[in-house]
Amino acid sequence: MNLPTVAPIQASPLAPIAPTVALPAPAATAGVPSFASLLTGGIDAVNARALDADKAVHDFILGEQVPVHQVTYALEQARLSMELMMQVRSRLLEGYQQLMNMQL
Amino acid sequence: MQAMEISRSGLDVEWRRMEIIAQNLANIGSSRAADGTLYRELHLVSGPRTGFAGYLKSGTAAASDLSGVAVYGIEAGDAPPRLAHEPGSPQADADGNVAYPAIDTAGQMTLMMKTERAYEANIVALNAARQMYAKALEIGRRS
Numbered sequence: 001m002n003l004p005t006v007a008p009i010q011a012s013p014l015a016p017i018a019p020t021v022a023l024p025a026p027a028a029t030a031g032v033p034s035f036a037s038l039l040t041g042g043i044d045a046v047n048a049r050a051l052d053a054d055k056a057v058h059d060f061i062l063g064e065q066v067p068v069h070q071v072t073y074a075l076e077q078a079r080l081s082m083e084l085m086m087q088v089r090s091r092l093l094e095g096y097q098q099l100m101n102m103q104l
Numbered sequence: 105m106q107a108m109e110i111s112r113s114g115l116d117v118e119w120r121r122m123e124i125i126a127q128n129l130a131n132i133g134s135s136r137a138a139d140g141t142l143y144r145e146l147h148l149v150s151g152p153r154t155g156f157a158g159y160l161k162s163g164t165a166a167a168s169d170l171s172g173v174a175v176y177g178i179e180a181g182d183a184p185p186r187l188a189h190e191p192g193s194p195q196a197d198a199d200g201n202v203a204y205p206a207i208d209t210a211g212q213m214t215l216m217m218k219t220e221r222a223y224e225a226n227i228v229a230l231n232a233a234r235q236m237y238a239k240a241l242e243i244g245r246r247s
Contacts, residue, residue: 067115067116067119069112069115069116069119069227070112070115070116073108073112073115073230076234077108080234080237080238083238083241084241087241087245090245090246091244094246
């Protein structure tokens with residue numbers, strides 16, 4: 001009596017779940033800085049301004065030959081760039097909160 | 105903040121000019137410098153600053169190249185010295201004359217007032233630019 005041979009169990013090739021379509025690359029293409037690097041770059045610039053103002057005040061106090069207007073100018077620039085950063089921050093926070101309150 | 109930078113360069117130059125005027129006025133009675141030469145009235149030569157980009161573009165200063173003002177140099181005037189007859193002075197020459205620098209006091213005073221006004225004008229312009237910048241930050245502000 002011939003028993004039919006049981007076919008060996010073998011894994012059938014599963015269809016890959018993940019789509020084979022190549023996902024589009026993130027928006028950060030070459031040459032265009034990403035949003036995060038823009039932000040950190042801006043913060044670094046603000047920090048540099050603040051350090052400049054700090055150094056100007058330091059030099060002035062130590063009696064270097066620094067005209068007064070350079071000190072006040074550095075301070076003012078630091079203040080303005082700081083204000084710009086705060087404005088950017090509040091706009092960003094507003095956008096974030098609107099996203100978080102979105103009804104899904 | 106281009107406008108503020110330009111005003112700042114103006115402040116720098118006027119400050120320097122004021123230093124030169126102060127130096128001239130302080131040396132009005134200097135008959136001789138330490139190396140024996142006569143002090144000469146100094147003049148500050150300033151002009152529009154030419155950016156590197158301007159040179160690259162045209163080779164000369166472009167009219168649209170707004171980069172403020174710069175000190176080109178400090179030059180001594182060539183006016184003949186003012187001779188004063190002071191036979192008792194140890195620095196008198198054979199004729200009993202002592203050479204003093206020919207500094208035009210009235211001219212220096214006039215220049216000083218102009219410098220002061222120019223400095224103030226630059227500060228006013230800088231403040232105006234600063235206020236415009238600060239106002240621009242209010243665009244789209246919620247509260």
